[in-house]
Amino acid sequence: MNSLKRVIVFGATSAIAEYTARQLVAQGASLYCVGRNRDKLMALIDDLKVRASDHQHIDGEVADLTDSGQHAHLIDTAEQVLGGIDGVLIAHGTLPDQQACQADAAKTRQEIEINALSVINLLTLLANRLEQQRHGVIAVISSVAGDRGRQSNYVYGAAKGMLSIFLQGLRNRLVKASVDVVTIKPGFVDTPMTAEFDKSGPLWAKPEQIAKGIIKAMQKGKGEVYLPWFWWGIMLIIKHIPEAIFKRMSL
Amino acid sequence: MTAPRSWNRLPYVAPEAIHALTQRTAVVPESLPRPLLAYGNGRSYGDVCLTEQGTLLLTRGLDRFIEFDPQRGVLRCEAGVTLGEILTLVVPRGWFLASTPGTRLVTVGGAVANDVHGKNHHAVGSFGHHVRALELWRSDGSVIECRPENDNRWLSATIGGLGLTGLIRWVELQLMPIQNPWMWVESQRFGNLDEFWALNQRAESCWPYTVAWIDCLAKGNAQGRGILLAGQHASAQTELPTFKEGSKRFPFDPPFSLVNGLSLRAFNTLYYRQPVTPQGSLTHYVPYFYPLDAIQDWNRIYGRRGFYQYQCVIPPREAEAATAALLDTISRRGEGSFLAVLKTFGHKPSLGMLSFPRPGTTLALDFPNRGDKTLGLLEELDAIVREAGGTLYPGKDARMSATLFQSGYPQWEAFNDYVDSSFSSRFWQRVTS
Numbered sequence: 001m002n003s004l005k006r007v008i009v010f011g012a013t014s015a016i017a018e019y020t021a022r023q024l025v026a027q028g029a030s031l032y033c034v035g036r037n038r039d040k041l042m043a044l045i046d047d048l049k050v051r052a053s054d055h056q057h058i059d060g061e062v063a064d065l066t067d068s069g070q071h072a073h074l075i076d077t078a079e080q081v082l083g084g085i086d087g088v089l090i091a092h093g094t095l096p097d098q099q100a101c102q103a104d105a106a107k108t109r110q111e112i113e114i115n116a117l118s119v120i121n122l123l124t125l126l127a128n129r130l131e132q133q134r135h136g137v138i139a140v141i142s143s144v145a146g147d148r149g150r151q152s153n154y155v156y157g158a159a160k161g162m163l164s165i166f167l168q169g170l171r172n173r174l175v176k177a178s179v180d181v182v183t184i185k186p187g188f189v190d191t192p193m194t195a196e197f198d199k200s201g202p203l204w205a206k207p208e209q210i211a212k213g214i215i216k217a218m219q220k221g222k223g224e225v226y227l228p229w230f231w232w233g234i235m236l237i238i239k240h241i242p243e244a245i246f247k248r249m250s251l
Numbered sequence: 252m253t254a255p256r257s258w259n260r261l262p263y264v265a266p267e268a269i270h271a272l273t274q275r276t277a278v279v280p281e282s283l284p285r286p287l288l289a290y291g292n293g294r295s296y297g298d299v300c301l302t303e304q305g306t307l308l309l310t311r312g313l314d315r316f317i318e319f320d321p322q323r324g325v326l327r328c329e330a331g332v333t334l335g336e337i338l339t340l341v342v343p344r345g346w347f348l349a350s351t352p353g354t355r356l357v358t359v360g361g362a363v364a365n366d367v368h369g370k371n372h373h374a375v376g377s378f379g380h381h382v383r384a385l386e387l388w389r390s391d392g393s394v395i396e397c398r399p400e401n402d403n404r405w406l407s408a409t410i411g412g413l414g415l416t417g418l419i420r421w422v423e424l425q426l427m428p429i430q431n432p433w434m435w436v437e438s439q440r441f442g443n444l445d446e447f448w449a450l451n452q453r454a455e456s457c458w459p460y461t462v463a464w465i466d467c468l469a470k471g472n473a474q475g476r477g478i479l480l481a482g483q484h485a486s487a488q489t490e491l492p493t494f495k496e497g498s499k500r501f502p503f504d505p506p507f508s509l510v511n512g513l514s515l516r517a518f519n520t521l522y523y524r525q526p527v528t529p530q531g532s533l534t535h536y537v538p539y540f541y542p543l544d545a546i547q548d549w550n551r552i553y554g555r556r557g558f559y560q561y562q563c564v565i566p567p568r569e570a571e572a573a574t575a576a577l578l579d580t581i582s583r584r585g586e587g588s589f590l591a592v593l594k595t596f597g598h599k600p601s602l603g604m605l606s607f608p609r610p611g612t613t614l615a616l617d618f619p620n621r622g623d624k625t626l627g628l629l630e631e632l633d634a635i636v637r638e639a640g641g642t643l644y645p646g647k648d649a650r651m652s653a654t655l656f657q658s659g660y661p662q663w664e665a666f667n668d669y670v671d672s673s674f675s676s677r678f679w680q681r682v683t684s
Contacts, residue, residue: 043275
């Protein structure tokens with residue numbers, strides 16, 4: 001079991017990360033939260049401070065994670081403030097407009113930059129640090145969309161797919177240093193951002209539920225985790241449809 | 252898009268658009284169709300939280316705490332936080348809500364907008380009495396911080412203001428100190444209404460919390476028989492029992508109401524015959540205050556057609572006669588609810604211009620929706636309430652007439668000056684037309 005006493009959360013203001021942060025605080029963790037939007041981040045930190053007890057430490061800072069020059073400084077500060085790192089959750093990302101990406105190569109590059117390269121940059125720095133200290137867990141929110149390319153969102157899918165493969169390799173490398181690397185693949189999540197969708201179907205999960213799954217996976221040091229679990233079965237089928245058929249499908 | 256519904260699942264109306272708020276300072280887009288109306292956790296009844304035109308602003312995403320002072324018991328939080336979330340935070344630190352309704356699944360914004368009340372109304376007033384401050388966003392872009400000590404006109408319009416004065420973004424509450432999460436509760440059976448009045452008067456003078464459940468189907472000498480629960484927060488104890496919260500969910504929508512004459516009579520008789528503890532016992536605050544919260548989606552028991560909740564208040568002078576007349580009418584029709592609740596309000600004047608609580612007796616009942624038959628019964632009840640100078644609770648109403656509303660809320664025209672021109676509800680259109 002990995003203990004999660006001191007955790008850094010990147011992209012802390014996303015709904016899934018926010019609920020994960022709340023549950024971590026409820027379990028007694030100290031947190032360092034990084035987010036892009038100042039108002040949102042401050043509201044999040046105030047909220048976590050109210051929830052935390054006096055001996056837990058809650059802090060954070062505003063940063064645009066596409067600026068990779070800042071990454072080393074962010075990790076240093078977090079480590080100093082928390083007095084060490086037991087866990088890291090990387091949750092930042094965007095859901096690109098597929099049509100806009102198709103029309104504009106620069107837009108496509110930009111989305112891959114945010115959703116894959118900025119994460120890989122962070123991971124490279126974090127991996128070396130945790131490898132040295134020989135303990136800790138890194139969890140990254142990837143997506144079921146990274147399991148197979150589909151016409152409706154393959155730019156996002158390609159970025160997440162790159163991330164998932166990078167994480168596989170990293171996990172393989174860090175197992176020797178007793179550091180766990182967890183790939184989180186959420187399905188449909190009922191966040192306030194998706195309020196306009198019809199969520200009456202059984203596939204929609206609450207962010208609280210996903211958050212619980214993330215924490216459990218981090219504590220147990222799991223490898224790849226589908227959340228909720230049944231997406232494992234759905235994606236198993238989707239991955240095994242022959243390409244000759246898949247290319248004509250519209251999913 | 253699935254349209255948000257109210258708790259009694261009628262009327263069934265959809266807005267033109269819905270917009271989820273996730274950040275209290277975020278701009279409400281100009282492009283959204285007007286009028287606007289906040290929708291919290293969908294626990295009010297009828298149409299105070301619904302609109303057929305314009306946009307519902309979903310406030311559950313505004314669920315952050317802002318500041319808590321554990322020394323003074325002052326909590327500031329966003330409007331979409333539920334009372335249950337507040338209790339989870341503050342009870343272990345020795346604080347409790349000064350006033351709470353019978354469900355903790357309501358948002359704090361909704362509790363203010365309906366100026367909800369609890370079993371301790373006779374001792375501490377309603378929810379609005381414990382609001383230290385709130386922030387109101389107006390559609391012209393202005394933001395008003397309302398405090399009782401400043402100019403409180405906006406506060407008295409917004410408390411009980413049914414969400415019509417603008418969007419409540421945060422609320423600051425004064426909490427009440429407690430020693431532990433337990434209640435000391437005495438329950439006593441009473442055989443009819445006369446016994447209730449005597450028992451209730453004695454209980455109110457020495458207990459902060461009182462409420463009675465009555466068997467609304469009992470007739471004759473047994474009319475109004477029931478059980479009175481009197482409670483107080485337990486004092487410091489050396490040893491406390493353990494409490495484990497269970498949760499069940501009502502799993503499906505029956506095609507018709509499972510609440511019918513047969514099941515009602517059986518349930519009410521069994522409930523009345525349950526063992527009582529006149530000598531008192533310790534009960535955890537959750538089952539004491541929120542017995543129905545243990546069954547998620549309990550409203551589904553009434554079937555697809557939904558149900559009507561009827562809650563009235565009768566002024567003290569007319570209370571005994573009118574309560575008897577209401578029960579007569581209900582038992583004659585053989586309609587009635589699992590839990591008919593009877594309670595007397597205290598004399599502390601409510602702060603809101605449209606607040607429901609006022610001196611007198613309040614009776615609350617649920618009726619399965621059987622169409623015209625049910626509506627006919629409710630109109631008979633209206634006549635008794637009107638005659639007695641009483642009124643109905645907007646937060647639980649789906650059908651009262653404009654005349655009945657306007658006679659019960661004489662300040663409604665003055666209140667109109669505070670209504671945000673870009674906010675409205677189906678309820679408001681119904682009772683002001």
